[in-house]
Amino acid sequence: MSPRQLTVRIHGALNDFLAPERRERVFTHVLQGSPSVKDLIESLGPPHPEVDVVLVDDAPVGFAHRAKPDTRLDVYPAFQAPQVPAESRVGPPLPAMPGFVLDVGLGRLSGLLRMLGFDTLWRNDFADDQLARLSHDEARVLLTRDLGVLKRSEVEHGYYPRATDPADQLVEVVRRYGLTSRMRPFSRCMACNAKLSPATPDEVRGRVPEGVAERHTHFHQCPGCQRVFWPGTHHQRMQALVDTLRGLEPRA
Incomplete structure (x- = not known):
């Protein structure tokens, strides 16, 4: 059996949390079970509060979305994310005076x-x-x-x-x-x-x-x-x- 893999690309400042060989490039990841994308992202290094937009095959998803093999996962930090509707962002809005x-x-x-x-x-x-x-x-x-x-x-x-x-x-x-x-x-x-x-x-x-x-x-x-x-x-x-x-x- 071929391994259950998906393709991952971590963008921008979130690369700071990756292993050096995975920074600024597309890499494959072998799935164990069916984790949420939040758990998968954090297992790779980036903490969820620094994530603003998650795309699966170019479509925005929430943290609870289950990762599946043979898909592409793109993870973006704030200020470096593509334009998506506000409700599609996983990063919550900041209070007016934080x-x-x-x-x-x-x-x-x-x-x-x-x-x-x-x-x-x-x-x-x-x-x-x-x-x-x-x-x-x-x-x-x-x-x-x-x-x-x-x-x-x-x-x-x-x-x-x-x-x-x-x-x-x-x-x-x-x-x-x-x-x-x-x-x-x-x-x-x-x-x-x-x-x-x-x-x-x-x-x-x-x-x-x-x-x-x-x-x-x-x-x-x-x-x-x-x-x-x-x-x-x-x-x-x-x-x-x-x-x-x-x-x-x-x-x-």
Whole structure:
């Protein structure tokens, strides 16, 4: 008997998750049983939250579609997928103002997302099941470099940052989710995620270094952790990063 095979082509950024010999090319895969295309795709490497369109013999299908031999499977990520009706995409629509939840290794990225004004949850003791549950129950984008967490069935929105530097990771996430127009810089506390409120020099006197209240007139304070923020050197570096992000071209 000939093996039960189908032809597969993984497109765009999803190639990052494939074995080197299968990247950027058509390959055959031997079917074991009759798996869903979601299970088949993840067995090859790509996590389902990064998949936007799945075609079988050029027709869009859902994740539950059963893979069959002697067919061709094409798998596309967001922004690199062919035009299909919205209801034919397996990638769910993003909320107008997305929130995020990050794993333990992305603490610095969490601060940068908060700096841009995005509701971002991070703790250094989140368990894998907590991350997946928060992502699902609160419709948050899960950012993690743990593929096992990203492949949990309850996760709908998720992304695996390729870079290891937090600033580069931020560029990836802003591009991936089209966040440039949704940024509200310096509106959240980078430490605890609470929304900041304006404060006068008199209100923060005694809570900032000596002389700062005399040199600055614009302050923000956090109602959660009581931190005070002002436009010092650190703020200027952050503003430069914001300006860079505002100049990003949309991902092709």
